[in-house]
Amino acid sequence: MATPRTDPLTLEVVELIGTVVARYYEEYDEAAAAHSLTGAQARVLGLLSLEPMPMRRIAQKLKCEPSNVTGIVDRLEARGLVERGPDPADRRVKLAAPTELGARTAHQLRDSLTFAREPLAGLSDEDRRMLRDLLRRMLGEPGPSAG
Amino acid sequence: MATPRTDPLTLEVVELIGTVVARYYEEYDEAAAAHSLTGAQARVLGLLSLEPMPMRRIAQKLKCEPSNVTGIVDRLEARGLVERGPDPADRRVKLAAPTELGARTAHQLRDSLTFAREPLAGLSDEDRRMLRDLLRRMLGEPGPSAG
DNA sequence: AACCAGTTACTTGACAATATGAAATATTTA
DNA sequence: TAAATATTTCATATTGTCAAGTAACTGGTT
Numbered sequence: 103m104a105t106p107r108t109d110p111l112t113l114e115v116v117e118l119i120g121t122v123v124a125r126y127y128e129e130y131d132e133a134a135a136a137h138s139l140t141g142a143q144a145r146v147l148g149l150l151s152l153e154p155m156p157m158r159r160i161a162q163k164l165k166c167e168p169s170n171v172t173g174i175v176d177r178l179e180a181r182g183l184v185e186r187g188p189d190p191a192d193r194r195v196k197l198a199a200p201t202e203l204g205a206r207t208a209h210q211l212r213d214s215l216t217f218a219r220e221p222l223a224g225l226s227d228e229d230r231r232m233l234r235d236l237l238r239r240m241l242g243e244p245g246p247s248a249g
Numbered sequence: 250m251a252t253p254r255t256d257p258l259t260l261e262v263v264e265l266i267g268t269v270v271a272r273y274y275e276e277y278d279e280a281a282a283a284h285s286l287t288g289a290q291a292r293v294l295g296l297l298s299l300e301p302m303p304m305r306r307i308a309q310k311l312k313c314e315p316s317n318v319t320g321i322v323d324r325l326e327a328r329g330l331v332e333r334g335p336d337p338a339d340r341r342v343k344l345a346a347p348t349e350l351g352a353r354t355a356h357q358l359r360d361s362l363t364f365a366r367e368p369l370a371g372l373s374d375e376d377r378r379m380l381r382d383l384l385r386r387m388l389g390e391p392g393p394s395a396g
Numbered sequence: 397a398a399c400c401a402g403t404t405a406c407t408t409g410a411c412a413a414t415a416t417g418a419a420a421t422a423t424t425t426a
Numbered sequence: 427t428a429a430a431t432a433t434t435t436c437a438t439a440t441t442g443t444c445a446a447g448t449a450a451c452t453g454g455t456t
Contacts, residue, residue, distance in 0.1 A: 234262050
């Protein structure tokens with residue numbers, strides 16, 4: 103296990119990633135707050151705006167207990183952003199889906215995530231491609247060349 | 250406002266960063282849980298292991314209300330990981346510092362953050378330098394060439 | 397020096413949101 | 427029928443905000 107724990111270059115990259123993570127969360131919560139949503143609520147609403155899904159799957163995506171999702175969806179439903187409907191294939195399951203208002207809110211939320219866009223605007227296309235490839239390799243994703 | 254919201258390359262990089270963020274938090278919380286610490290507790294302990302500081306400064310670093318820090322440090326103190334001491338220069342201030350056990354725990358925690366190291370191990374030195382420079386520019390940091 | 401107003405640091409209390417885990421209900425599956 | 431699954435409810439802990447309270451510092455005045 104000769105992992106290079108003290109390699110200064112690695113440490114610096116780790117710290118930079120930590121900064122990226124912190125700023126990402128900060129901006130995400132700010133954007134959510136601008137719509138009077140908590141971070142968790144915004145995340146669930148964003149998930150559902152891509153695709154309605156059962157409560158259990160939300161819990162899996164969020165990596166939390168299903169009982170926790172009940173409360174979050176309750177609050178979103180109370181605000182008219184999400185609706186619970188039956189699953190025709192399984193009467194135990196409840197499918198959560200955004201209302202029209204919820205879909206609009208999710209769209210606005212996505213638009214207001216400036217962090218993603220603005221700093222990247224400072225990079226050239228070439229830079230962005232490079233960054234994409236490095237992140238892909240870091241995450242162990244195959245990338246299109248392997249597909 | 251001609252922000253390129255739909256530029257596919259930008260969107261992909263944004264999504265990759267989102268994945269990095271998610272994995273970072275996941276591993277951080279796992280590492281913390283392995284020491285029976287919550288994420289917030291681990292973050293505060295990590296902060297203090299770099300440098301003891303007043304309660305207020307912890308709140309600033311965490312971007313939360315000082316009253317919140319009181320509870321987190323209370324719990325860390327109850328477990329013998331952190332101690333509150335007086336600030337000789339200002340008797341209103343309480344300096345939080347890790348105990349020896351706390352310092353050891355923080356060190357182990359840092360060591361178990363494999364996400365930081367392992368994926369980076371898949372990158373060459375050249376790659377890491379490139380990633381560092383791109384992240385730096387993305388974050389609007391000057392970098393050493395400007396220092 | 398003493399005093400007083402305003403500010404600052406921290407804590408406490410009330411409350412909401414998030415999170416877990418155990419137990420209950422309804423439904424599906426074998 | 428028995429076991430497993432999806433969801434909810436309840437008890438409880440943590441995290442977070444805000445308002446109020448206490449202690450201590452600061453600056454300006456005598």
